[in-house]
Amino acid sequence: MSGRQDRQTTPDATPGTKPDTMTRPPGEPRGHSPGGTYLGMPAFPQAAALSTRDGRLRANLRHATHTIRAKRAQAVAELDDWDRLRRAGAAVKDRTLRHLDHYLLQLEESVTRAGGTVHWAADAAEANRIVTGLVRATGETEVVKVKSMATQEIGLNEALAGAGIRAYETDLAELIVQLGGDLPSHILVPAIHRNRGEIRDIFREHMARWGRPAPEGLGDRPADLAEAARLHLREKFLRAKVAVSGANFMVAESGTLVVVESEGNGRMCLTLPETLISVVGIEKTVPSWRDLEVFLQLLPRSSTAERMNPYTSMWTGTSGDGPRSFHLVLLDNGRTDTLADQVGRQALRCIRCSACLNVCPVYERAGGHAYGSPYPGPIGAILTPQLRGMASPLEESLPYASSLCGACFEVCPVAIDIPEVLVHLRERVVEGGPATLRGTRTVIKPARKHTAERAVIRATGWTLDHPGVLRHGQRLLSRTRRLHPRRLPGPGRAWTDTRELPTVPAEPFRDWWARARGDTA
Amino acid sequence: MSSGGAREQILARVRRALADVPRAERPDDAPVPRDYLAVHGQRSHAASVDLLARNLTDYRARVHRTEAAGLPALLSRLLSERGARRVVVPPGLPRHWLVGAPVETVPDSAPAALTPHELDAMDSVVTGCALAIAETGTVVLDGDPDQGRRSITLVPDHHLCVVRTADQVVDSVPQALARLEPARPSTWISGPSATSDIELERVEGVHGPRTLEVILVAGDPRSASAPPLGVPPLDVRS
Numbered sequence: 098m099s100g101r102q103d104r105q106t107t108p109d110a111t112p113g114t115k116p117d118t119m120t121r122p123p124g125e126p127r128g129h130s131p132g133g134t135y136l137g138m139p140a141f142p143q144a145a146a147l148s149t150r151d152g153r154l155r156a157n158l159r160h161a162t163h164t165i166r167a168k169r170a171q172a173v174a175e176l177d178d179w180d181r182l183r184r185a186g187a188a189v190k191d192r193t194l195r196h197l198d199h200y201l202l203q204l205e206e207s208v209t210r211a212g213g214t215v216h217w218a219a220d221a222a223e224a225n226r227i228v229t230g231l232v233r234a235t236g237e238t239e240v241v242k243v244k245s246m247a248t249q250e251i252g253l254n255e256a257l258a259g260a261g262i263r264a265y266e267t268d269l270a271e272l273i274v275q276l277g278g279d280l281p282s283h284i285l286v287p288a289i290h291r292n293r294g295e296i297r298d299i300f301r302e303h304m305a306r307w308g309r310p311a312p313e314g315l316g317d318r319p320a321d322l323a324e325a326a327r328l329h330l331r332e333k334f335l336r337a338k339v340a341v342s343g344a345n346f347m348v349a350e351s352g353t354l355v356v357v358e359s360e361g362n363g364r365m366c367l368t369l370p371e372t373l374i375s376v377v378g379i380e381k382t383v384p385s386w387r388d389l390e391v392f393l394q395l396l397p398r399s400s401t402a403e404r405m406n407p408y409t410s411m412w413t414g415t416s417g418d419g420p421r422s423f424h425l426v427l428l429d430n431g432r433t434d435t436l437a438d439q440v441g442r443q444a445l446r447c448i449r450c451s452a453c454l455n456v457c458p459v460y461e462r463a464g465g466h467a468y469g470s471p472y473p474g475p476i477g478a479i480l481t482p483q484l485r486g487m488a489s490p491l492e493e494s495l496p497y498a499s500s501l502c503g504a505c506f507e508v509c510p511v512a513i514d515i516p517e518v519l520v521h522l523r524e525r526v527v528e529g530g531p532a533t534l535r536g537t538r539t540v541i542k543p544a545r546k547h548t549a550e551r552a553v554i555r556a557t558g559w560t561l562d563h564p565g566v567l568r569h570g571q572r573l574l575s576r577t578r579r580l581h582p583r584r585l586p587g588p589g590r591a592w593t594d595t596r597e598l599p600t601v602p603a604e605p606f607r608d609w610w611a612r613a614r615g616d617t618a
Numbered sequence: 619m620s621s622g623g624a625r626e627q628i629l630a631r632v633r634r635a636l637a638d639v640p641r642a643e644r645p646d647d648a649p650v651p652r653d654y655l656a657v658h659g660q661r662s663h664a665a666s667v668d669l670l671a672r673n674l675t676d677y678r679a680r681v682h683r684t685e686a687a688g689l690p691a692l693l694s695r696l697l698s699e700r701g702a703r704r705v706v707v708p709p710g711l712p713r714h715w716l717v718g719a720p721v722e723t724v725p726d727s728a729p730a731a732l733t734p735h736e737l738d739a740m741d742s743v744v745t746g747c748a749l750a751i752a753e754t755g756t757v758v759l760d761g762d763p764d765q766g767r768r769s770i771t772l773v774p775d776h777h778l779c780v781v782r783t784a785d786q787v788v789d790s791v792p793q794a795l796a797r798l799e800p801a802r803p804s805t806w807i808s809g810p811s812a813t814s815d816i817e818l819e820r821v822e823g824v825h826g827p828r829t830l831e832v833i834l835v836a837g838d839p840r841s842a843s844a845p846p847l848g849v850p851p852l853d854v855r856s
């Protein structure tokens with residue numbers, strides 16, 4: 098705990114004080130384009146090879162993922178009806194997706210009725226244009242932001258910077274990432290690749306250029322670092338006139354948006370400013386208020402392994418309490434392309450809990466950056482190639498960033514069968530075939546067989562450390578395919594047919610995992 | 619704003635993407651099994667209140683219990699132990715709650731709502747709540763007059779939240795949602811602000827109140843039998 102109890106206001110928090118460098122914020126992420134592509138990002142194999150050689154990164158990641166993994170299992174075990182909640186969560190999302198046009202129109206009507214303004218953005222550039230225009234209309238040149246993967250995906254901060262508007266990230270980890278000129282590496286703990294000493298150095302070196310400097314003699318105790326962030330950001334919250342957020346859920350029937358968080362920076366952004374702009378992927382819609390009873394049980398336990406996260410904010414349009422002006426920007430940016438793929442569309446159920454990252458052996462060694470998008474880990478491996486199309490060697494290699502062990506499917510609170518989608522996308526890479534890109538049906542040309550896969554295996558050192566695991570993973574896939582009747586009949590077969598798929602005894606995944614790894618993870 | 623082109627474009631893409639969904643299928647036809655539990659476990663009301671206290675404590679809220687008659691004295695003690703001098707109160711907070719507390723009470727109400735900077739100069743805030751959820755250790759605020767605007771429970775560093783155990787404790791998340799009104803902005807609070815962003819070490823208190831004290835009150839604390847004379851009015855209902 099921080100020992101600080103006095104509550105002086107920050108001496109340098111003069112409202113209206115502008116940072117000195119307006120157009121090129123220090124620490125702007127390297128090579129992050131407005132389109133959401135991490136420019137110059139190598140394909141997964143090369144990036145993974147680099148991270149795999151970084152011993153400290155791997156140790157940090159291993160510690161983090163294993164800690165959260167164990168806690169999550171405990172939090173989930175508390176609820177006898179977890180499987181039923183999970184089925185309901187998947188079904189609610191499927192219902193929404195199967196009738197997304199209906200629910201989007203209903204949502205638009207509800208939000209508008211409650212005093213909000215709804216905007217539609219077909220792609221990243223359009224979303225950035227809309228948000229930039231809205232901020233400009235307020236006359237403000239800075240905005241506070243609560244962590245939002247959608248705005249990372251579209252490169253909003255960079256687009257705003259180009260228009261002379263500074264976007265301040267306010268989530269502690271996002272602040273660390275932003276000050277360090279870095280990229281997030283985990284959905285839940287984006288700065289997990291940094292340790293306390295590095296964070297102290299980043300704060301000491303960069304805070305002053307963004308606002309209130311780090312306290313004199315700042316040490317590296319997490320409580321002191323959090324205190325430094327509190328002081329640094331408070332002046333920004335108190336003077337902020339415009340905030341940008343995402344949302345975890347949007348309720349079509351009532352027009353309610355929901356933001357789930359821990360630190361209180363979300364509440365600051367959602368209540369103090371005069372104008373609130375929320376950029377949300379169209380798939381975040383749920384039909385009814387009642388549906389929240391499923392997701393508010395599934396998400397905290399899967400994500401932070403808590404019974405409930407410290408803060409959840411719900412608001413409906415404008416209500417006289419909080420921002421007077423509320424804008425909702427509904428973002429497509431590849432989501433309808435994903436929806437067009439009957440196997441791949443289940444990726445749109447994702448509630449971004451990050452449980453799949455924490456159990457993924459490939460993520461653990463490759464690290465988040467290797468996935469080349471804001472969506473790391475197993476979900477990134479199926480979402481990025483679908484949102485962007487097989488646009489480059491990166492997207493083509495992502496479906497191979499997996500051993501197909503099935504752990505991600507088992508923990509996913511909305512039962513996304515990630516291995517199924519991976520196999521489906523591998524087939525797409527290997528065999529080519531029809532796909533939808535920016536709303537247009539196209540045919541993808543086949544890539545050279547299995548080069549991407551071999552490259553991934555080589556890069557992560559996977560087979561060297563864990564001989565046989567990959568093979569076991571593939572066996573498991575064959576088994577789960579038989580256990581799940583709605584499994585894809587055609588797609589995927591081409592890929593699996595090229596491999597030996599011996600039968601394996603039916604045993605729970607966890608037992609198998611422990612045995613196959615030869616340790617108790 | 620316009621973006622009418624994008625609206626039609628996105629809706630058309632959605633419809634094309636869903637070509638496999640039978641035309642006759644209505645949204646409600648897609649089945650959602652709701653066989654999950656409305657409550658986890660059977661327990662008496664007293665046991666639910668105990669569970670609430672345990673779960674709140676588990677996430678490092680400080681929990682106190684009192685009879686209705688003891689509430690003012692308890693609040694007074696907690697505020698003076700804290701060394702609080704200026705305490706913000708929502709417009710509908712029962713005025714006798716802070717009778718005798720050695721603090722200056724600062725009402726926050728419509729025409730004279732406090733600015734963020736003014737709120738930042740407050741030591742504590744005292745509110746009621748809409749309800750509390752035993753299974754998750756959560757208190758929910760929904761902007762009723764005894765809770766006030768969302769920012770008053772956010773900016774001060776110390777939040778004292780009063781829960782009437784007789785009628786404000788529910789067991790589960792489904793029960794809580796059924797009692798809340800979607801149109802009202804709500805804040806669900808489960809322990810003080812926290813982060814585990816640095817090497818996963820949990821630190822209480824980043825931006826929200828670093829100290830959350832929840833007071834579980836038996837009986838009805840809303841009406842005082844006889845508030846002492848000479849108490850300055852706190853209640854400036856708008």
Ligand code: SF4
Pocket residue numbers: 399446447448449450451452453454476505508509510511512513
């Ligand atoms: S795919 Fe499932 S487990 Fe992974 S982040 Fe999304 S919801 Fe969570």
